[in-house]
Amino acid sequence: MALSLRVERLKRDYLKIPKSVCPERTRLITESYKETEGQHPYIRRAKALQHILENKTIYIREGELLVGSQASRPGAASVFPETGANWVLDELDTFATREMRKFEVTDETKAELRQLLPYWEHQTILYQSMQRLNPETKFQHGFKYSVISPNLNLRGHVGHFIPNYGRIIRDGFQKVEEDARRMLAELDYAKPGSLDQGNFYESILIVSQAIKTFAERYAAEAIRLAELPETTEMRKAELQKIAEICRRVPYYGARTFQEALQSLWFIHLTVQIEGDGFAFSFGRTDQYLIEFYEKDVAENGLTEAEAQELVDCFCLKCNEIVRLADVPPKTSYFGGVNMTQNMALGGQTADGRDGYNMVSKLFLRGDENVHLDQPNTSIRVYEGSTDEFLLQAISDIKSGGGKPAVFNDKAIIPSLMRNGWATLEQARDYGIVGCVEPVLSNGTDGWTNAAMLNMAKCLELALHDGVEPFSGVQLGPKTGRPEDLTTYEAVEEAYNKQISYFVKQMVIMLNTWDQMHGELLPIPFMSAMIDGCLEKGMDVARGGAQYNYVGVQGVGLSNVTDSLKVLKDVVFEQKKLTLAEMVRILDQNFEGNEYFRVGLVNKVEKYGNNAGEVDNIAKRIAKGYCDEVSKYACVRGGMYRPGLFPVASHVPLGTVVGALPSGRLSGTPLNDGISPVSGCDVNGPTSVLLSVSRIDHEEVTNGTLLNMKLHPTALKTQEDMLKLVSLIRTFMNLKLMHVQFNVVSREELLAAQEDPESHRDLIVRVAGYSANFVDLDRKMQDDIINRTQQEL
Known part of the structure; x- marks a missing residue:
């Protein structure tokens, strides 16, 4: 359609x-x-948002x-x-x-x-x-060659929420206002904390009326346009219907599919007016909209074509949210500056049934039809996912643009249940925030993309006794000169000590940012839609959510893994040179040693080829990072959670890392997520999945990222598409968390570099999100071009 x-x-x-x-x-x-x-x-x-909504310019296209x-x-x-x-x-x-x-x-x-x-x-x-x-x-924060990139929430609102949109669409802000008014009336001001609680409930009352006024202003504008003499009768009827809908939602509950979509858009839009965070995500749209679709079909005769046009309109509206980002760091660390408004479709329902439904179908088709970078569409898969569902998703993937990404219930649900954090029913209802971050829907404030930690830089510091080699500054702790690291185990220990130090520094930074957000930037409109806030009488920025934590990402896992394997084999087992000699070669960026460098790249086992020893190093390095991060608590009452994905930071983070033992040259990009280093995975996609499965994905509770690139000819026929279905089922059974596919040829990407104006509509998968290829900087474009192209 x-x-x-x-x-x-x-x-x-x-x-x-x-x-x-x-x-x-x-x-x-x-x-x-x-x-x-x-x-x-x-x-x-609250009053600031009210003033904005009552006075901002409004228009209807x-x-x-x-x-x-x-x-x-x-x-x-x-x-x-x-x-x-x-x-x-x-x-x-x-x-x-x-x-x-x-x-x-x-x-x-x-x-x-x-x-x-x-x-x-x-x-x-x-x-x-x-x-x-x-x-x-x-000092660590401001240093030119810093290990830590913690600036997203320092230069913007936090974002990265899945509000309880379903509750608001169903009940409206009238119910929120009613609950807040009752809780305010019941408040005992003799109890500690009650003054803040009273102010919180007052703020909820203010924003509830503000959103009502905002929608009513659009109703008035629709009537004004309808009454213009040049307005056609058909358009007049549409505008009158729009006015009727805007007088109702989102203050009152929706009754029809169009009312539900308009309510969802109004509240999602207002979230983006209240704060400028990335990754305000929709959650399980198909689950909370299906009742309105089915009711509208049964009672009003809504046709599939009418519903599809509404969904297509919605998908297009998602692209109208524009973020003014600073450069640096956001426009390089988040190449393309995608809003990453994630929408998760399919997967299991809370009671274990298959969640694929007609609304899932409409949104997958809408994503393929509109073919822009938003929404950041994802699918959830489990044993009961049908071939029909997967083939429809693959049809969207095949069209190019890298969407939808694929998330695995078999890995994510147990991860969310670790340590009794969630019940089975709660975990089954998870959504995806932003790029790849699985969260419990409706009541989570996870700061899920709070910082990046450069794991490859930690290895470089470990090889230099904590001295940053570009500047000569003692950046990390003293963990031994190369001459002192006489065993492979000593190198790993030195690396782990660097990781431990910089994780702690990262936590200090982020706890400071977190404290300041609570003090300076409450977000009452968002708080009205996050479960737990009304019950606690507390803004989400101060810990009001049911579930609180901070998610932080390690970047460069594969580079570290491949480098440690080289050191183990070449330095400590084969003894072809000493560690000190290796470090001197690295400091010279392999100048005069190109033949030696090529041998390190091609002759030593690399992660991504189902080779046991190097894959076990990856498992150990990932676990070490996860264990270190998980030691720490955040200021809102939860813990830190580890992730292994870079957004697009692997390119700029690579610029501050010198040459590595793996043969990687100074300043070149790091690997993305848990993907193998580009060009080093030579045994096909199944071997990649087997290698990646050695990592315990349940421990990486803030999400992982695995990129695969396919040539368009790999999906030409139905038989080809069924091969990808089979690969996705292998991914699922191996209990990996995430995989995504770029279906684009090297030739098309090179042509777009040479003639960007003729390729303005070329959408590619960058990391956990898609973006216009021509909006990316040259280094990011080259990184995508150089990724291994797999055959099915």
Whole structure:
């Protein structure tokens, strides 16, 4: 079922719109903050959102069936001064000329922002956090060749939530307001903490009315447009229906499929207006929308074509959220600056039945039809997943764009149940946040992409007694000079000591950021939709969620694994040279030793080929990182959780790492996630899966990432597609957590590099998300081109 003419036109218009900077939100939040100085942070934040929703510019595009926009005009990104005042002022003159993710900025916008932003300079998370770090950790944070990249939540809101959208769509904010009013009335102000609780409930009442007003403004705009003399009768009827829907949702519960989608869009949009975080995710959309689809079909005769057009409109709307990101670090660490609004389809229901339904089908088809980078569609698979479901997902994968990613119930459900953290029913209902992070739906604040830790840099420091070789600075602890590391076991021990030190430094940084978010940036609208917050009378930023933790990623696992295998074989067993001699060769970036380097690459076993010893090193290194991370608690009452995925940070993190024993040259990209090093996996996709399965995926509780690249000819026939079904079932039975497929030829990627304007619509899988290939920097493009192309 192809795109309707309506959605084709809307998509064509969307693709023509240039990205620009909008100062309106900055103006409105500054007005509100100046009026509320001295009030409780909960109230200030609620009133700020209320002021924005009551006064921001609204518009309805011609032909839209679902309405609501983030900024004052299409393609515009709002400025969030509470997180970005410091860096926006620094980059205001370069947004239009920088290499990546350009934004048009008018002189009027520059002048207004220069007038408004100084008010915020000492109120941001960045400024306040830097005042509180101890000198040692502050040095580690600011050092040019740092091991840790913890800046996502320092320069923006946290994001990475799956709110309980289903509850709001079903009951509306009227029920939230009713519950908050009752809890406020029952509050005993003689009890400690009750003052904060009272302010929290007041903030919920404010935002509940604010979203009602926001939707009603769209209803009024729809009526205004309907009454214009040039409006056709057909469009007039559509606008009148839009007005009726906006008067109802999301304050009242939805009754029809269109009302449910409009309610979902309004609340998801408002989340993005309240905070500028990445990865606000939809969760299990097919599970909470199916009742509205089936009811609409039964009672109103909704046709599949009508439902598909609505879903296609929704998928297109997801691409209208625009984030103004700083460079560096976000536009390089998160190449393409994708919003990663994840939507998980299929998998088991809470009671163990197959969750694949008609809404799953509509959204998979919608993703393939619209063929843009949002939503970040995923599927969940288990033993009961049907070939019909998998083949439909593969049809989407085959179209290019790297979606949907595949997640495995057999690995993720036991991981979420570790240490009694969740019941079986809760774990079965998991969703995916952002790139690859599995979370318990509706009640989790997991900070799931809080920081990256450069594992390869830790190995480099271990080989240099903690001295950073580019600068000569003692960056890590002294763990032994090369001459002192006389056994392979001593090298691993030195590496583990570096990991231990830098994990602790990372925790200190992130606990500081976490504390500051709670103090400065409550998010009452989000809190209204996160289970646990109303019951506790506490904002989610201060620990109100049912489940709290911080997720941190190790990057460079395969590079470390392959390097340790080389040291074990070549230095300590074959004794072809000493460790000190190896380090000197590395420090010279193999200059004059190219033949030796090629031998290290080609003649020593590499991770990804189902070779037992090197795969066991990977297992041990992964477990060491996971165990170290899992020791620590976060300020909101939970623990730290380890992940092994890079987003796109493996490219910039590689620039600060010198040559490695594996034969990798200085400054080149690290491997992505738990994928083998590009070009080193030579025994086919099943061998890759077997190697990766040696890692205990249940321990990697914040998620893993495995990339595979296929040539388009690998999926030409139905028989070819069934081979991929078989590979996915092998992946499932091996209990891997995640896999994703790029279906694109090397030739097409090279052509896009040479002629980007003719390939504006080429979507590729970067890491746990997809992006326009031509929006990526050259190093990231080269990394994708050089990935091993597998045959089925």
